[in-house]
Amino acid sequence: MSSENTATQMTIETMQVKLSNQKNFIDQLTNENEELFHQFNHLMVRNTKLLKRVDDLQNIIDDLHIRISELQLINNNMMQMNDNLRRRTDMAISQGSGSRKSVFPGSDSNDMKYFTRLENVEDPADQFDLDALFEKWKNYPGQQASNAPNLRKQVLMLIHLYNNKQLRASELFTLSGVGGVTGARYVSTLKKVDLINFTGARKKGHYEITQKGKDFIEQAVPATESDLPKETAAELANKRGIQARFPVPGPQRNSPNKDDL
Structure with a gap:
C-alpha cells in the first residue's frame, strides 16, 4: 500500500515538473514572439519611410526630366536665334549701307x-x-x-x-x-x-x-x-591702383649760385 502511494506521489511530482517546464517554455516563446513582433513593427516603419524616400526621389527625377526638356527647348531656341543673328550680321557686314536700303528694307x-x-x-x-x-x-x-x-x-x-x-x-x-x-x-x-x-x-x-x-x-x-590737377608721380600711381613703395620726389628747380658766375 505504501509503495503504491509513493509511486502515485512521484507521478504527480513528475507531472508538476513537466507542467512547470512547459509553462516556462511557453513564457520564453511568448517573450520571443513579442520581441519579434516589435522588430517587425520597426521594420514596417522603416519600410514605409524608405518607400516615401523612393517616391520623393522619383518626383525629383521627374522634375529633372521636365527641366532637361525645357532646357533643350531653350537651347534650340538660342541656337536658332544665334543662327539668325549670325546670318543677318554677315549680311550687314558684307554689303554696304546704300545697297542694303534698296535690297533689304525693314528689320x-x-x-x-x-x-x-x-x-x-x-x-x-x-x-x-x-x-x-x-x-x-x-x-x-x-x-x-x-x-x-x-x-x-x-x-x-x-x-x-x-x-x-x-x-x-x-x-x-x-x-x-x-x-x-x-x-x-x-x-x-x-x-x-x-x-x-x-x-x-x-x-x-x-x-x-x-x-x-x-x-x-x-x-x-x-x-x-587743363582742368586736371598737377599731381606727383606717387599720387598718379596710387590713383591707378599701384601703391608706391617709397615717396617719389617731384621736379626740383635749383637756383644758380652767385659765386659761380
Whole structure:
C-alpha cells in the first residue's frame, strides 16, 4: 500500500515538473514572439519611410526630366536665334549701307544702322567726368542702390542716351555692356526717377532721355587736360591702383649760385 502511494506521489511530482517546464517554455516563446513582433513593427516603419524616400526621389527625377526638356527647348531656341543673328550680321557686314536700303528694307536695314552706330560710338570717358557723374548718381534723391558697378552701368546708359536721340533696348544694353535681365532692372530704376522714358510698342519701342536726364548730364563738366590737377608721380600711381613703395620726389628747380658766375 505504501509503495503504491509513493509511486502515485512521484507521478504527480513528475507531472508538476513537466507542467512547470512547459509553462516556462511557453513564457520564453511568448517573450520571443513579442520581441519579434516589435522588430517587425520597426521594420514596417522603416519600410514605409524608405518607400516615401523612393517616391520623393522619383518626383525629383521627374522634375529633372521636365527641366532637361525645357532646357533643350531653350537651347534650340538660342541656337536658332544665334543662327539668325549670325546670318543677318554677315549680311550687314558684307554689303554696304546704300545697297542694303534698296535690297533689304525693314528689320535688316535697321541692323545696318545699328552696326554703323556701334562703329561711331564715342568713349564716355572722353566726354564727361565719369567719377563726378557716378558720385552724383550715387547720392541722387530716390536712388537707394549702393553697388558701385551697377551704378556705373546706369551712368553709362544715361550718357549713351544723351549722345543718341533714341536707342532700342538691345542697342542700349549692348553699348552699356549688360544683359537683358540686368539691363531691364537698370532702366526701370532710371525711369522711376524720370531720367529716361520708353516710347512705342514693347518690342519695337525705344528709350529716350528726358529733359531732367539731360540736365543731370550737362551739369557735369567735361574732363579736359587743363582742368586736371598737377599731381606727383606717387599720387598718379596710387590713383591707378599701384601703391608706391617709397615717396617719389617731384621736379626740383635749383637756383644758380652767385659765386659761380
